[in-house]
């Protein structure tokens with residue numbers, strides 16, 4: 468009889484882990500909202516239950532008796548994955564770790580407590596509460612508990628703060644905003660896998676965003692352009708931060724900025740794989756490591772293996788925002804220097820109307836032919 472794996476989430480980005488689990492010969496049991504659930508078709512068993520509904524999912528899982536519970540890249544799924552795993556006695560991170568990793572204020576507090584350099588920050592629940600004298604502009608104002616750049620704004624002076632705080636609070640689930648000083652530098656992320664408190668570095672990703680004021684991701688590439696001589700210093704700081712946030716098992720995605728001297732400042736850490744196809748595709752294409760298999764293995768209590776399973780390639784993912792981006796895609800398709808790896812479905816009605824990463828039109832992944 469096949470072993471059973473529970474997967475939380477079933478949209479286009481999550482679908483890759485369902486396909487990997489099937490390739491690994493697991494019977495897949497997938498929980499997600501029905502809307503946009505590609506996994507409804509690809510999984511063996513699909514349960515149309517809101518992924519925030521932990522109790523109902525746990526009840527079903529007690530009947531399923533899986534050997535692991537996992538997801539790839541959803542902040543919303545993290546709490547549920549770990550809650551179910553803990554209750555079934557499977558590999559998981561702790562409840563306190565989940566709090567640190569899903570609330571930007573709790574994360575900053577904990578990093579600071581563990582001597583990791585953080586920008587000055589404060590949490591506010593209304594526009595009157597901010598102690599301006601403590602801050603050096605520019606600032607970033609964002610919801611404490613959202614993702615995908617929702618409600619994030621960069622502000623340069625006092626009279627821009629009210630609107631930004633209102634915007635952040637309105638997006639926040641707990642109706643709180645975090646205000647923090649702006650960190651300069653180039654932006655990257657670090658993809659790691661942890662197993663029994665041991666962290667393993669997999670890749671650095673260079674990140675491209677729309678920049679101020681809203682910082683929506685426009686693309687990512689691997690390998691990054693970080694100088695090799697900075698690698699150890701950066702990894703050391705990130706492993707220290709993973710320990711601070713008590714990330715013991717599974718994937719992590721650390722977003723950070725780097726100055727010219729290789730000094731790292733952390734933006735945020737997710738106890739999950741990077742979204743935007745970073746963990747599902749980019750890591751494997753650029754490093755040869757089967758990251759999805761590692762995520763599944765760790766969720767089942769098995770040590771990840773580091774066998775390389777393909778040639779290393781330079782890989783990009785680009786997101787479509789405009790007509791011009793679609794034209795660029797056509798050029799890349801026709802250029803023999805590039806090889807298209809995947810093109811997503813396109814929501815053309817969103818052109819010119821993008822306000823956060825979930826409303827982007829679509830994406831394509833390509834590698835460079837040597």
Ligand SMILES: Nc1ncnc2c1ncn2[C@@H]1O[C@H](COP(=O)(O)OP(=O)(O)O)[C@@H](O)[C@H]1O
Nearest residue numbers: 607613614615616617619647648649650682735
């Ligand atoms: N303190 C900061 N300094 C500089 N840029 C920041 C800061 N906080 C956030 N950003 C920018 O905003 C983006 C989104 O913020 P982030 O905290 O990652 O929220 P989200 O959960 O929405 O991804 C970051 O990737 C980064 O480009």
Ligand SMILES: [Mg+2]
Nearest residue numbers: 615616722735
């Ligand atoms: Mg982020």
